[in-house]
Amino acid sequence: MKSDQLLFKNRRPGETTFLKGYLETGGYEGLKKAFTMDPAQVREIVKASRLRGRGGAGFPTGMKWSFFPADKPGEKYLVCNADEMEPGTYKDRELLLADPHQLVEGMIISAYALQAPTGYIFIRYAYERCARNLERAIIEAREAGFLGKNIRGSGFSCELFVHRSAGRYICGEETALLNALEGRRANPRSKPPFPAVRGLFDKPTTVNNVETLASIQHIITGGAAWFKDLAATVEGAGTKLYGLSGHLEKTECHELPIGVPLRTLVEEFGGGVWKGRRFKACLPGGASTPYLTAEHLDVSMDFEPLEKVGSRLGTAGVTVFDDTTCMVEATLNLNRFFARESCGWCTPCRDGLPFVNWILEKIERGDGVMEDIDMLRDQLRNITGTTFCALAQGAVGPIESLLRLFEEEVVDHIKRGRCPFNP
Ligand SMILES: Cc1cc2nc3c(=O)[nH]c(=O)nc-3n(C[C@H](O)[C@H](O)[C@H](O)COP(=O)(O)O)c2cc1C
Numbered sequence: 001m002k003s004d005q006l007l008f009k010n011r012r013p014g015e016t017t018f019l020k021g022y023l024e025t026g027g028y029e030g031l032k033k034a035f036t037m038d039p040a041q042v043r044e045i046v047k048a049s050r051l052r053g054r055g056g057a058g059f060p061t062g063m064k065w066s067f068f069p070a071d072k073p074g075e076k077y078l079v080c081n082a083d084e085m086e087p088g089t090y091k092d093r094e095l096l097l098a099d100p101h102q103l104v105e106g107m108i109i110s111a112y113a114l115q116a117p118t119g120y121i122f123i124r125y126a127y128e129r130c131a132r133n134l135e136r137a138i139i140e141a142r143e144a145g146f147l148g149k150n151i152r153g154s155g156f157s158c159e160l161f162v163h164r165s166a167g168r169y170i171c172g173e174e175t176a177l178l179n180a181l182e183g184r185r186a187n188p189r190s191k192p193p194f195p196a197v198r199g200l201f202d203k204p205t206t207v208n209n210v211e212t213l214a215s216i217q218h219i220i221t222g223g224a225a226w227f228k229d230l231a232a233t234v235e236g237a238g239t240k241l242y243g244l245s246g247h248l249e250k251t252e253c254h255e256l257p258i259g260v261p262l263r264t265l266v267e268e269f270g271g272g273v274w275k276g277r278r279f280k281a282c283l284p285g286g287a288s289t290p291y292l293t294a295e296h297l298d299v300s301m302d303f304e305p306l307e308k309v310g311s312r313l314g315t316a317g318v319t320v321f322d323d324t325t326c327m328v329e330a331t332l333n334l335n336r337f338f339a340r341e342s343c344g345w346c347t348p349c350r351d352g353l354p355f356v357n358w359i360l361e362k363i364e365r366g367d368g369v370m371e372d373i374d375m376l377r378d379q380l381r382n383i384t385g386t387t388f389c390a391l392a393q394g395a396v397g398p399i400e401s402l403l404r405l406f407e408e409e410v411v412d413h414i415k416r417g418r419c420p421f422n423p
Contacts, residue, residue: 004230006218006239007211008255011098016133019140022101028146030217034109035154039070042113046216048224050237054091055081055172055209056286056314057390058303067196068114069204076116077205079181080107080213082123082130083165083172087287087337089317091241092210094253096123096130100137104160106213108146109220111158114206119160122177125167134162169341173389174207176343187345188389211241233259236302240316244270247277247322259302265318266297277322281405285314287334288394290401291327310401326421327406328413331398332360338395349392352383356399363410366418373410376403 010017010025019027034042047062069076080103084092096103107119123131138160141147149157163181165171171180175189178200199205215238219227228237240258242265245251249271256265266272266279273279281291284301290311292299299309306313321330339353356379359372380400383392402410412420 003239003254003256003260005255006230007095007102007214007241008098010102011094016097017099017101018136019101019144022099026221027101028105028144030220031105031109031112031146032152034112034217034220035152035156039113039115042109042220043070045224046113046219049219049227050224051212051215051219051227052237052303053209054211054215054240054315056086056288058313061208061212064196064208065114065206067194068116068206069196070113070115072204075118075201075203076114077200077203078107078111078114078116078119079174079177079200079205079207080119080121080210081172081174081177081207082121082127082210083177084124084127084210085167085169085172085341086315086317087334088245088283088319089243089286089315090245091243091253091315091317093124093127093130094243095210095214095241096127096133100130100133101141102214102217103134103210104137104141105146106216107160108141108151108158109216110206110208110213112154112156116204116206117156117158119158120181120200121160121162122171122181123162123164125165128164131162131164138162168343169337170343170389170391173391176389177207178205185343187343188391190388230257231259231302232257232261233300233302233305235304236300240301242269242301243315243317244320245317246282246320247274247325248272248320249274259300259305261297262292262299262301262318263297265301266320270318270320273320273322275322277324279320280323280325281321281327281330283319283398284311284316286317287319287337288390288397289314290397291405293405310404312397324421326364326419327402327409328360328364329419329422331402332357332364334398335360335395338391342391346387346389346392348383348386349395352379353392353395355379356395360399363413364419364422366413366416368410368414370411370414372414373403373407
């Protein structure tokens with residue numbers, strides 16, 4: 001399967017495209033076009049494109065922007081979420097290693113559309129090369145007159161700043177991110193008020209993912225209808241970065257139409273399950289999405305189709321597990337991450353996730369009893385919908401699907417009094 005390359009147009013192994021190369025391939029044409037329109041027109045095009053946020057939750061970008069008081073005077077902020085600490089997710093890194101100007105241009109257009117002249121890029125501490133690429137791109141854009149005061153005579157001024165995260169998964173949750181940007185402890189904020197009303201420094205703020213913002217200039221250049229038609233599904237819009245990992249022959253990040261079948265990703269782009277083994281399961285969209293099994297291989301990798309089969313598109317970081325994998329151990333491994341990364345603000349997350357670890361560890365080492373399964377289900381109920389943010393909710397995804405899809409395997413651990421995969 002071939003796909004239009006928008007976001008990865010300038011991607012070459014080991015190289016970064018800076019201003020010269022970016023301009024040669026149509027860079028900043030989207031910005032020039034946006035400046036021929038009203039900010040409201042730009043927002044309308046983004047809405048019509050049906051772009052949905054690429055950070056995990058899939059909220060429609062145009063709708064999110066429609067809540068933003070763009071036309072009201074006063075301080076307003078645009079924040080790019082480049083935290084990307086979800087295990088199995090590395091698409092934003094690939095984009096920023098290849099082509100940082102894409103994010104810079106996307107942010108300037110978005111800042112113009114939202115009339116929010118100050119933008120922050122909140123970036124994962126481990127992504128130092130990406131941060132430096134962005135800093136260089138920002139300097140180049142300013143020198144070329146695409147950033148700064150009265151950009152290209154448009155009357156619009158814009159400044160962008162790179163802010164390195166202190167390095168916790170919770171910092172990627174948008175309200176915890178805002179606290180972190182303000183120099184506070186990164187706990188999530190209670191919503192409402194939503195960031196569009198009271199965000200960074202208590203001012204209206206929009207938070208969007210790297211891939212979301214990098215898609216904006218393509219939508220403006222190509223038009224909403226063209227962007228929508230790039231999808232492989234009727235309900236979808238645009239292309240998507242799919243990061244493959246786990247037990248595949250080839251683990252790479254690919255730009256493909258949103259809605260590409262999971263099977264195409266696994267068999268064609270991933271080269272099939274490694275070592276000639278069989279496909280057992282996958283996380284379709286990062287560590288916080290429910291598992292899928294071989295019976296789901298023909299699902300379209302788009303928001304609605306994945307929800308229909310009990311999972312989520314999330315970040316589209318696809319992690320594959322072969323048939324030698326113990327799903328109890330895999331789930332325990334994921335939950336250890338979430339329990340460690342809980343910020344501790346909400347009791348069900350702070351205490352519930354370590355308790356889930358304790359139960360899964362017990363089952364995995366062969367000391368489990370049947371009541372542990374009910375206890376796990378109980379914990380899932382206690383955690384679901386009882387926290388300020390979605391960290392614990394995400395952690396529940398793999399556990400819930402372990403019990404739904406692999407209950408027999410859990411029971412087998414308990415009956416044998418040992419792990420059938422790691423004797
Ligand atoms: C614990 C947690 C971590 C998150 N980490 C990220 C992240 O690293 N990058 C990201 O874009 N969104 C992350 N999100 C989602 C953000 O809260 C937010 O929905 C997103 O940045 C909005 O951008 P979008 O609408 O463009 O998708 C995270 C959410 C949670 C609950």
